[in-house]
Amino acid sequence: MSPILSARSVSKVYSTTSLVGKSAPKAALRDVSLDIAAGESIALLGRSGSGKSTLGRLLLGFERPDAGSVAFEGSDLRGLSGEAYRTYRRSVQIVFQDSIGATNPRHTVGRIIAEPLRHLTTLDADARERRVRSLLMQVGLAPDDARKLPTQMSGGQLQRVCIARAIAPAPKLLVLDEAVSNLDLVLQMQMIALLRELQSTLKMAVLFITHDLRLVRLFCSRVIVLAEGRIQEDAAVGRGLELRSAEGRLLQAAILPARPVHRSLEPA
Ligand SMILES: Nc1ncnc2c1ncn2[C@@H]1O[C@H](COP(=O)(O)OP(=O)(O)OP(=O)(O)O)[C@@H](O)[C@H]1O
Numbered sequence: 148m149s150p151i152l153s154a155r156s157v158s159k160v161y162s163t164t165s166l167v168g169k170s171a172p173k174a175a176l177r178d179v180s181l182d183i184a185a186g187e188s189i190a191l192l193g194r195s196g197s198g199k200s201t202l203g204r205l206l207l208g209f210e211r212p213d214a215g216s217v218a219f220e221g222s223d224l225r226g227l228s229g230e231a232y233r234t235y236r237r238s239v240q241i242v243f244q245d246s247i248g249a250t251n252p253r254h255t256v257g258r259i260i261a262e263p264l265r266h267l268t269t270l271d272a273d274a275r276e277r278r279v280r281s282l283l284m285q286v287g288l289a290p291d292d293a294r295k296l297p298t299q300m301s302g303g304q305l306q307r308v309c310i311a312r313a314i315a316p317a318p319k320l321l322v323l324d325e326a327v328s329n330l331d332l333v334l335q336m337q338m339i340a341l342l343r344e345l346q347s348t349l350k351m352a353v354l355f356i357t358h359d360l361r362l363v364r365l366f367c368s369r370v371i372v373l374a375e376g377r378i379q380e381d382a383a384v385g386r387g388l389e390l391r392s393a394e395g396r397l398l399q400a401a402i403l404p405a406r407p408v409h410r411s412l413e414p415a
């Protein structure tokens with residue numbers, strides 16, 4: 148069975164024009180190849196500017212590679228149209244870091260979650276409403292939250308709304324681009340627990356884009372390390388997480404050691 152998504156030798160170059168004219172082209176991605184199989188949970192790790200979000204945008208078809216190709220279930224994205232394109236759109240969804248920027252402040256929570264159902268499925272209004280209510284419960288919110296506006300939701304609640312919207316069309320792959328980075332540690336743990344539960348119930352593959360190695364071992368079975376647009380390492384996460392590449396070891400060494408407990412707080 149072909150992978151959900153395959154990237155083959157993709158490269159992406161940006162050239163920015165500033166006030167003083169065009170800057171030298173910058174390679175955001177260089178010769179990146181990877182497959183994402185059904186049910187996999189993959190962490191895409193790398194420092195700021197390493198190319199993580201660029202790869203996410205290419206996999207989601209939001210931008211085209213300058214070289215190489217991305218395929219959905221064996222078909223090149225560039226050749227997808229009509230029903231085949233709608234199937235791809237339904238099957239691959241993304242949650243961004245900035246939930247406020249990703250939601251229309253004038254739409255209710257229910258309308259936000261129902262967006263992909265309206266555009267990508269044939270569900271009628273009643274069926275959409277029932278699906279929205281069950282999605283709200285699935286992400287730990289109340290069905291009546293459907294009537295609220297984004298401004299009436301906390302950051303963590305609005306991120307759950309974005310996750311509910313992303314899983315609404317029952318995708319085969321969910322990409323999370325720093326989706327929990329803005330949340331406090333307690334909320335991060337709650338979201339990770341939610342993602343693990345969704346993975347086991349929906350058998351959905353997850354590509355978790357992050358720079359935070361601590362979150363990786365909690366629910367990823369594979370880790371890909373990016374640096375300067377190139378894959379440095381693509382390894383299974385066993386019981387321990389031993390990264391071997393220089394970049395991987397650097398990231399691992401950078402994890403803040405658990406703060407030493409102040410003597411006064413140590414158990415008597
Ligand atoms: N639209 C763009 N125009 C110009 N340069 C871009 C563009 N998008 C990304 N870049 C550059 O490509 C490189 C990779 O950016 P990207 O956003 O993919 O990194 P990232 O790993 O997601 O970083 P972060 O962790 O900060 O989100 C960076 O040097 C960035 O400046």
Ligand code: NI
Pocket residue numbers: 199200201324325
């Ligand atoms: Ni990014």
